[in-house]
Amino acid sequence: MDIKQLRAFLAIADTGSITRASETLHLVQPALSRQLRMLEDELGTTLFERTPRGMDLTDAGARLIDRARRALREIDGARTDILAASPGAVRGTVELGLLTSQSEMIAAPLVAALRTSHPDLLLRIFTSYSDRLREWLESGDVGLAMLTDYKQSSQLDMQPLFAEQLCLVGGPALEDHGREPIGLQRLVSLPLILPTFYRGLRLILDHASEAQGVKLNVIAETNDTRVQKEMLHLNLGYAVLPINIVAAEAASGQLKFTPLANEELQRRTGIAVSMMRRNSLAVRAVANELNALTRTLIQEGRWVGATWIGED
Template sequence: MDIKQLRAFLAIADTGSITRASETLHLAQPALSRQLRMLEEDLGTPLFERTPRGMELTDAGSRLIERARRALREIDGARTEIVVASPGAVRGTVDLGLLTSQSELIAAPLVAALRASHPELMLRIYTGYSDRLREWLENGEVGLAMLTDYKTSSQLDMQPLFVEQLCLVGGPRSEDLGKAPIGLQCLVTLPLILPVFYRGLRLILDHASEARGIKLNVVAETNDTRVQKAMAEQGLGFAVLPMGSVASAVDSGSLKATPIAGEELQRRTGLAVSMMRRNSLAVRAVANELTALTQAMIQDGRWPGATWLGRS
């Protein structure tokens, strides 16, 4: 098994066709087929089935694909770091996981800061819910991630960053939504647009409402924060989100928001890196820049509703 064989395998898996894979890799079809055949002979099992729809992965191919991607990412990362561009420069590609709601605040300032401090470093940003980010981190698909409502783990090095108070969010015509905090009981009669079950913010709300014997009126569920905000803006219901994720919309008048009182209605965020792999200089550089930038944004008021918990 070698790099050429893995690249051939992934190209065929991604395109579903030897013809399209050969065009992608700029490699003749017979040579590409030979690379695949050598890999299958080495592993002792077919990796694809030829069907009318194209090349489809076998069970063995499905088990190999993520490991192959991970291996090539490690090799490409090592090659980037080893090639010296200028003395003392931090180089490489870092995969960072961010919550969709937080990425709208932190992604652009982070890229700008890294361009200034480490111009030869490439940042790739992936967004999702906290449980998916944790899965990507543990699988090695990202090098570090900002996780919310995290649990301790022997596999992850977790550093607390900040805590955010949750808010009730409604459209511009919503009445009685101001700056005064409200209690969870006030949500009982409202139509709520919430994340799907077993997701970070939904778990916080479910645990708090169950502890108080309250049944929430959920009229819609979505796995996209942007959809929650759009539906709330149109008056279809109310969302529960951190103030930081809706601050710009509140400032523009397209949404209204009111804090929900109670420590149990807070979301904690930490920065996690894997303890199961050697973290490169590039990963550490991104972690340091992200931590410093987040602290500065909170202290300067650019992250509304957040309180710094990390090291000063």
């Protein structure tokens, strides 16, 4: 088997359709079908069942999928190691996508670290919310991105970094709910200022509240954390945010927070790079530096409320 066959297999598995997989890989359907047929012939078994609903994995296909992802990751890592050992410095331009809410913590230290380790590398930083970052990554507008609440995909290599504890945040004049962790049942009657629908933190809250059969009292929505904070300072309601975002203001008494107890109420962040194209040494260099930086920030206690879940 070769890399093209594995990419074809993963694309079909993730999309459930040869048509959609061919669009994802920018490959005509006959060529994609040929790659799959060659892989099945080599393995001596079928990897998909062709059904009216699409392409369903067989037991053999289900056993192959994780190994296929791991194999592509190892190949890409080997290429990076070989290039890194070659003479010459890492050069080039890398476009990096960061969450707006995390960029203040990461951007400047990352640039400082890269100036020391790879001074000939130019980093361009773009900030937005997670869904938009994923769109930019899949379209090639950025070379890598930090995504939250990610799902595995044939198009992206996702490496977990850390999980952040969420908290209920209120203004100074609102009731203080203390520092003991509370559950969703306490949030039902509170006026909440939340992110707009289908965005990272909102999805976490909606899924958790549906699972517990409760309905949240949402009085305002915004996709901008700064706007949320302005409303909090005016005591208009409560927000649900990672502790690190409000740690400084809580310490000064401008805001107050109460941790949320449910493990489902955590925001997980990872590094994502495209698996659909050959990644440059520069992209991998930035990914490695980003991994090391976030781990250091967490281990030194500077990223409040975060727990490292990446590789040791």
